[in-house]
Every structure is written in C-alpha cells, then in structure tokens.
Amino acid sequence: MFKKDFLWGGATAANQFEGGYQEGGRGLATSDTKTNGSLTRKRKHSFLDEHNQIVYLHGSDYIPKGYKAVLDDAMYYPSHRAVDFYHHYKEDIQLLAEMGFKCFRMSISWTRIYPKGIEEQPNEEGLAFYDQVFDECLKYGIEPVVTINHFDMPLYLSEQYDGWLSRSTIDCFLNYCRTIFERYKGKVKYWMTFNEINLLRGYDTLGVHEMDQQKYYQAIHHIFIASAKAVKLGHEIDENNQIGMMLAHILTYPETCNPCDVEQEILVSRNLKYFFADVQCRGYYPSYILKKLENQSIHIKKEEGDDEILKQGCVDYIGFSYYNSGVITTRSDAKETLGNGIKLAQNPYLQESEWKWPIDPKGLRISLNILWDRYQKPLFIVENGLGAEDHIEADGSIHDDYRISYLRDHIIEMKKAVEIDGVDLMGYTPWGCIDLVSAGTGEMKKRYGFVYVDMDDEGNGSLTRSRKDSFDWYKKVIESNGEIL
Numbered sequence: 001m002f003k004k005d006f007l008w009g010g011a012t013a014a015n016q017f018e019g020g021y022q023e024g025g026r027g028l029a030t031s032d033t034k035t036n037g038s039l040t041r042k043r044k045h046s047f048l049d050e051h052n053q054i055v056y057l058h059g060s061d062y063i064p065k066g067y068k069a070v071l072d073d074a075m076y077y078p079s080h081r082a083v084d085f086y087h088h089y090k091e092d093i094q095l096l097a098e099m100g101f102k103c104f105r106m107s108i109s110w111t112r113i114y115p116k117g118i119e120e121q122p123n124e125e126g127l128a129f130y131d132q133v134f135d136e137c138l139k140y141g142i143e144p145v146v147t148i149n150h151f152d153m154p155l156y157l158s159e160q161y162d163g164w165l166s167r168s169t170i171d172c173f174l175n176y177c178r179t180i181f182e183r184y185k186g187k188v189k190y191w192m193t194f195n196e197i198n199l200l201r202g203y204d205t206l207g208v209h210e211m212d213q214q215k216y217y218q219a220i221h222h223i224f225i226a227s228a229k230a231v232k233l234g235h236e237i238d239e240n241n242q243i244g245m246m247l248a249h250i251l252t253y254p255e256t257c258n259p260c261d262v263e264q265e266i267l268v269s270r271n272l273k274y275f276f277a278d279v280q281c282r283g284y285y286p287s288y289i290l291k292k293l294e295n296q297s298i299h300i301k302k303e304e305g306d307d308e309i310l311k312q313g314c315v316d317y318i319g320f321s322y323y324n325s326g327v328i329t330t331r332s333d334a335k336e337t338l339g340n341g342i343k344l345a346q347n348p349y350l351q352e353s354e355w356k357w358p359i360d361p362k363g364l365r366i367s368l369n370i371l372w373d374r375y376q377k378p379l380f381i382v383e384n385g386l387g388a389e390d391h392i393e394a395d396g397s398i399h400d401d402y403r404i405s406y407l408r409d410h411i412i413e414m415k416k417a418v419e420i421d422g423v424d425l426m427g428y429t430p431w432g433c434i435d436l437v438s439a440g441t442g443e444m445k446k447r448y449g450f451v452y453v454d455m456d457d458e459g460n461g462s463l464t465r466s467r468k469d470s471f472d473w474y475k476k477v478i479e480s481n482g483e484i485l
Contacts, residue, residue, distance in 0.1 A: 001419065001483075002481050007103040007426055010104065011145075015107075016436040016437040019079075024129055025115060025126060027111035027114075028154075029153060030158050030207055033071060034204070034442070036441075038441050043058070045069065050066055058204075059202055060201050060211075062211065068159065080459075083435060083453045089133050092451075093137055095434065099474055101433075103143040103190070106133070106145070106147070108180060113176055113179060114176055127179070144190070145191075147195050147246065149173070150194075157169055161207075163219065178233060192319045197227075198276040199248045200219075228280075231313040231315055244319045246382060255328065277374075277375065282314065317378040318371055321382065321431070322381060322384050323385070326347070327344055337358055346358075353386060361409035365414065369417060369421050379425050382427075384410055385448040390468065392452070400468045411482060434453060435451060443457050444457050451471060
C-alpha cells in the first residue's frame with residue numbers, strides 16, 4: 001500500500017505548457033527560437049548566419065559562435081503560445097483539483113523572473129504570476145512541485161556568456177534561486193534543480209555554441225556546482241525545503257548474455273544515467289568518469305572549494321522520468337528504436353507506441369529497485385506516460401483506453417516495488433496531465449493528458465479543455481490511493 005501522504009499528481013513544463021512568451025515582462029529563452037517538428041522532421045533553432053541569412057540548425061548541432069538567434073515570422077514556435085496556461089491557470093488547476101491531485105509538478109520560466117538573467121532586480125510581474133499559481137494550487141490542497149530549470153535558459157546568457165560554459169552563469173542561476181526560494185517560502189517545499197540533467201546537450205539546453213566533449217563536461221560541471229549551491233541555499237532559506245535532482249532513467253538491457261553485450265550495457269548506463277546521479281547524490285565524481293576524462297584528455301577546470309561544494313550540496317531525493325527501456329548490443333546490424341531521443345536496439349519482446357517508444361511497465365519496477373539499491377534516497381516518479389493521438393467522438397467524448405492501460409500497468413509495477421521490494425517512493429506525476437506541446441517533436445497530436453486541449457500542430461484551435469475517459473479513471477485511482485485501477 002502507498003503512504004497516506006503519497007503525492008499523486010501530474011507534470012508539465014513552462015516551455016511546453018505556459019505560453020505568454022512576451023507577456024508580463026518575460027524575456028526570451030533559448031526554447032523560444034525552437035520550431036515545431038514531427039517524428040520524421042527534427043525541431044530546429046533559427047539563427048542569423050555570418051551573411052545575415054536565416055538558417056535553421058538542430059539544438060545538438062555545431063552552432064558557430066557568431067550565429068545570432070532570431071525569430072522568423074514565417075515559422076511557428078510552439079513555446080510562444082504553448083497551451084496558454086498563462087491565461088488558463090485557474091481553469092486548469094480547478095481541473096486538477098477535480099481529479100483530486102495531491103501535487104502539481106510545473107516549472108518556473110527563468111526569463112519570467114529575470115528576463116536576461118543578469119538583472120539586479122527581478123521582474124515583479126513574473127513573481128506575482130507564480131504567486132497566483134501557487135495560491136490557486138494551495139487553495140485546493142495541491143502541493144506545487146517546482147522544477148527550477150526545465151530545458152530553457154535566458155537567451156541573453158547563451159549569446160553573451162555562451163550559456164553554462166561560463167562560470168558566471170552559476171552566479172546568475174543562484175541569484176534566480178535565491179529570489180524564488182525567498183519569495184515562495186511557505187508556498188513551495190518540493191523543488192528539483194535541473195530537469196533530466198543527463199539529457200542536457202549543446203545549444204538547445206546548455207546554451208553552448210561550438211560544442212565539443214571538453215566544453216560539454218565543463219558546462220556539466222558548472223551545472224553540478226550550481227545545483228549543489230542551490231540545494232545548500234534552499235536549505236538555509238527554509239529548512240522545510242526538499243530539493244531533489246531529476247534524471248531521465250532510460251532503462252537498458254544487454255541484448256544477450258555475451259559478456260561483450262553485458263560490458264557495453266554497464267558502460268552505457270554509467271555514461272547515460274548514473275554519472276549524473278552519482279555526483280548529485282554522493283557528492284563527488286566517480287572513479288570511472290575520472291578515468292574516462294583522463295583517457296580522453298578532457299580537463300575540467302575547477303575552482304578551489306568545488307569538491308567541498310559538491311559534498312555539501314547532495315540532493316534530498318531523486319526525481320526521475322520513466323517512459324521506456326532499450327537494448328544495448330555490440331551488433332552493428334541491430335534494428336534501432338527510439339525513446340526520449342535516445343537510439344537503442346529494438347526489443348522483440350515489447351510493443352511500441354505510435355512514436356516508436358517501447359512500452360515496458362516491468363522496467364519501471366526494475367528502475368525503482370536499481371535507483372533505490374544504488375542511492376538509498378527517496379524516489380519520486382515525476383514523469384511517465386504515453387504519447388498518443390486522441391480522437392474526439394461525435395458526442396465530444398474521448399475514449400483513451402490505451403492511455404489508461406499504459407498507466408495502469410505502470411502503477412501495478414510501481415506498487416510491487418513499494419509493497420514487495422520496500423522501495424521508498426514519494427509520489428507519481430504522469431507527464432502532460434493536461435495536453436501540452438511535445439518536447440521532442442513540437443507536436444500537439446502527440447498527447448499525454450487526462451484533459452484534451454483543442455489545438456493542432458500549427459497552434460490553431462480554441463484551447464477549450466475537455467475531459468478524456470482517463471480523467472475519471474485517474475480520479476478513482478487517487479481517491480483509492482492506488483487500490484482501484
């Protein structure tokens with residue numbers, strides 16, 4: 001049985017959900033220059049090149065330092081409107097309350113608080129907006145669970161500082177953290193520093209141009225330091241604060257018992273996932289990463305005291321996303337599958353979603369056990385869900401049995417992890433509880449929510465909210481504390 005205070009809820013992110021991109025004094029973020037896309041067409045950022053021509057490059061591409069981010073009036077940028085939580089927050093939170101949510105995971109848009117990231121004084125309109133959001137949540141007994149930085153950063157810091165490659169960005173981030181910790185003391189006690197820290201890459205989420213491995217590890221080091229300092233600061237401002245990390249836990253299996261496959265899976269898991277959790281949970285760089293950096297002649301520039309900062313800033317809990325698993329093989333001819341942007345070998349024992357993500361409920365129980373055994377810190381499933389195309393019937397109903405089935409199967413496995421394996425689990429917040437823009441493809445038709453939002457892939461629609469069948473189902477799950485599935 002789950003704890004009496006188990007945090008049932010749902011999850012969103014400002015750049016996919018909030019909208020209002022130039023309202024209330026908000027500045028531009030890196031996510032605001034990102035176009036829409038599809039399963040077969042990558043999302044790209046728009047820039048002015050050295051010839052003053054608009055070019056489009058993927059966020060993980062090599063972005064020349066001289067390229068300047070620009071908005072093209074002819075393009076659609078999904079973050080600008082998203083699904084307009086900015087103007088619909090009261091209606092949306094009321095819908096969450098109707099389902100009985102105990103918590104609501106969301107993120108704060110950094111540029112709504114500090115439009116460029118460097119200002120001495122925060123933007124009061126932005127602070128007041130989140131005051132209203134948190135007050136509305138608390139009115140219904142919903143605990144805000146806040147991601148401080150979720151896949152965006154001030155565009156100014158990217159262009160002027162080269163994002164997280166600069167040590168100065170740490171100070172900007174800590175100033176932002178201090179502001180929101182102090183402002184929302186007593187309103188927010190659950191925080192996470194960086195969303196899916198192990199998936200941060202290149203210009204897209206690190207704000208770094210001309211990315212290479214040396215720059216990557218240096219930028220990640222700065223993020224580790226920023227996170228550790230934020231944890232320490234958050235505890236100093238409010239001893240009730242619980243501050244976690246957030247990891248994309250993509251479970252991997254060796255394809256065979258061939259020792260080469262097993263060895264390769266260990267190497268991939270370390271580099272893809274556990275390096276990031278090891279540093280944030282244990283407070284130091286693991287030996288396998290130190291050797292890797294040494295062997296690749298990568299030198300991380302540290303300042304005096306950095307090692308102590310990491311030790312002092314270990315997180316209180318591990319928030320993680322789980323959508324799928326994948327297979328690691330040493331075969332060169334293996335058929336690939338895709339999940340959360342990571343190419344892995346296909347698993348013949350699993351079905352795949354419309355977007356080619358393997359569906360593996362048992363993998364969630366395995367993931368919970370791996371993380372609990374490795375770190376012995378409370379766990380929080382802060383993303384899980386099925387991206388699927390929903391259809392509205394003539395009477396307005398939306399029958400999403402496939403989503404109910406997906407979530408039910410995962411909750412069953414998560415119950416086993418708690419009741420049989422003894423895992424300490426804080427809560428469960430399925431992704432995109434109200435439909436939002438897909439991070440990977442920029443589509444609206446790839447829907448996750450219990451609530452349907454009338455909007456298409458080009459941003460057209462009334463934004464009307466409609467309950468799906470999964471809405472009533474999840475309400476019963478919460479009411480029964482997971483006993484009625």
